[in-house]
Amino acid sequence: MNSTIVAPATYPAESAIGVIRISGPETFPVLKKIFKFKFFKNNFDNIKSHSAHLGFIKDKENIIDEVLLIVFKSPKSYTGEDMAEISCHGNPFIINKILELLIKNGCKMAEHGEFTKRAFLNGKISLSEAEAVADMVSSKNDISLNLALKQLLGEEKNLILNLREKIINVISLIETDLDFSDSVENIEKNKIKNLLNDILETINKLIHSADKGIMLKQGIKLVITGKPNVGKSSLLNSLLKKEKAIVTHIPGTTRDIIEDTVNIEGLPFKIYDTAGIRKAKGLIEKKGIEKTIKTIKTSDLVLFLIDGSRKLDKNDFNIFSEVKRKNFIIVINKNDLKLKYTEEKISDIFKTEKNRIVTISALKNKGIKNLTKMIKNIIINKDNFILSGDIVISNLRHKLALKNAAQSLKKAIKNLNAFEVAIIDIKNAINFIDGIIGKITDEHILDSIFKNFCIGK
Ligand SMILES: Nc1nc2c(ncn2[C@@H]2O[C@H](COP(=O)(O)OP(=O)(O)OP(=O)(O)O)[C@@H](O)[C@H]2O)c(=O)[nH]1
Ligand SMILES: [Mg+2]
Structure with a gap:
């Protein structure tokens, strides 16, 4: 028999209400x-499922708090159990006092994602929907929220x-042919x-869209580079609209990577200011x-x-030899001073091309x-970038499963x-695809999927 699990479902900080969840056969x-x-x-x-009741939590005769209790009777609950x-x-x-009580x-503290894992094991949601729940909780921008919502x-799953x-x-077509296998027509084979x-x-196509989905979900990785003192940290601050990085006239000010997230023209970015590249002094x-x-x-x-x-100077050219292998933009900075180079000149x-300068x-x-x-x-046009509206897959595990299926x-x-x-081979492909929505039985894989959840989910 399953244990009965408990966990706080809200963040443990002072707030108007805190919610504790219970699930399992011993709930009531x-x-x-x-x-x-x-x-x-x-x-x-005599109380009905999905009803709310005012009452008191008490330890023997000591009242701990006045609370609102909502009950969900199996199987009509998030986990499928009494909740x-x-x-x-x-x-x-x-x-904490209520949890301890x-x-x-007889209840047990839930593991990360255990509520959702039970929902999956009881057939309430598919695996990809379970993963979407984790994404919904951790989404930090509109686009990733949208992607998670679609998955949820x-x-x-339908796709x-x-x-x-x-x-x-296709399998049934082949099997019909195998039944009359004396002469499998070439036409059938071509079909x-x-x-x-x-x-x-x-x-x-899905794998391709998954690359974009994953990138959007995690934030597009934008790196500012250049030799010391060209204004990288100043540009970071300007894009972030705050004084995040130290700016001085001394070359070599930034030593470590400085990272932040920012929304640029509606797209989610992870932006990195870096140490200026030159022949290092120390x-x-x-x-x-x-x-x-x-x-x-x-x-x-x-x-x-x-x-x-x-x-x-040669520092600029050395850096460019690294940069040119990537998707890049050349930014000519310090336009308020007298410039030595026009965009045409830099282009030569x-x-x-000038659309990158x-x-x-x-x-x-x-x-x-x-x-x-x-x-x-550049981000949108590259490889006919599909806007998030067209992306349905944004999960690395799903992408790998699709790759295996394609193989x-x-x-x-x-x-x-x-x-x-x-x-x-075709049946193998089906197995890989099944793995996306949930026909996974291996405990280790399941555990690794659910351990990224927060406790109360
Ligand atoms: N005139 C002018 N000065 C600038 C501009 N951008 C940055 N600076 C100045 O250039 C100097 C270096 O700026 P930073 O932003 O620290 O340059 P950095 O590339 O981050 O330098 P390191 O961290 O040392 O690699 C500072 O004195 C800035 O005020 C600009 O557009 N115009
Ligand atoms: Mg700097």
């Missing part, structure tokens, strides 16, 4: 011992089920090949530069800053709008000459 027997209805005619046998939510006063001291009476509402059905259709190729194309600076280069390598977009008021020198003054906040517009255009289908297409072999 335990509550009987510690909850006293304010209106005497009620008791746990209750106690809304008490939002004082961490009271919340529940545990003293089952849009992704996956649709895909699954198509693959099953099956075409069907599999269509499915593969759909999966590949150990700390050297380490900072190593980190900078690593950060550039994993970025989605790099802002390569140059000081337009001074002559370019760095062999870069912009002139600004980080100090005077000039040209910043042109820069943010350019950032948006299996490719193998199946290769093996079409021997249907018996091909059919095994």
Whole structure:
């Protein structure tokens, strides 16, 4: 028999109310011992599911708090088990006392995500919906919230089920052929090949959209780089509209990576200010530069800053040789001073198209709008970037499962000459796809999925 679990469902800080959740077979027997209805005619046998009751939590005869109790009777609850939510006063001291009392009476503290895990195991939600719950809780911007909501509402599940059905259709086509296997017509073989190729194309599109989905969910990684003193930290502050990084006239001011999140033209970014790259003077600076280069390598977009008021030197060119492998914008800074370079000139020198070059003054906040517009255009246009409205998948585990499914289908297409072999590959593809919405039995995988949840979920 399952244990009965409890956890605070709200953040343990002083607030108007705090909510404690209970789920499991002992929910009502335990509550009987510690909850006293304010209106005497009620008791746990005659109350309805989804009803709210005023009453007191008491430890023997000592009243701890006046609370509102909401009951959910199995199977009509979030977890599918008997459940209750106690809304008490939002004082961490009271919340802890009630939790202790529940545990003293036989409940167990929930693990991370255990409520949602039970919901999944009891068939109340699919695995991808469970993951969406975690994303909903942790979303920090509109786009990621939207993506999580879509997943929660089952849009992704429907798409996956649709895909699954198509693959099953192919299997049944093959199996019919195998029944009359004396002469499998080539026409059938071609038809099956075409069907599999269509499915593969759909999966590949999904994988592609998942890359964007994951990037949007986590924030697009935007790295500001350039040699010392070109104004990187000034630009960071200007994009963040706050004095986040120290700015001085001394080259080598920023030693470590400075990170923040920011919304640029409606898109979520993680932005990184880095140590200026040059032949380092000391150990700390050297380490900072190593980190900078690593950060550039994993970025989605790099802002390569140059000081337009001074002559370019070999530091600039060295940095550019790192930057040019990435998606980048060249930012000519210090436009308030007399510039030595026009955008045309820079375009020639760095062999870069002008739609990736912009002139600004980080100090005077000039040209910043042109820069943010350019950032948006580049992110959206790159690889026909699909706007978040078209993205249904934003979870790395799902992307990997789709990749495995695609591999299996490719193998199946290769093996079409021997249907018996091909059919095994196709069935493997189905297994991978099933893993997305939940036919996973391996405890370790499940645990690793649910451990990222917060306790009360
Ligand atoms: N005139 C002018 N000065 C600027 C501009 N942007 C930055 N500066 C100045 O340039 C100096 C260096 O600015 P930072 O933002 O610290 O430069 P950085 O690239 O972060 O430098 P490091 O951290 O040392 O690599 C400071 O004195 C800034 O005030 C600008 O647009 N115009
Ligand atoms: Mg700096």
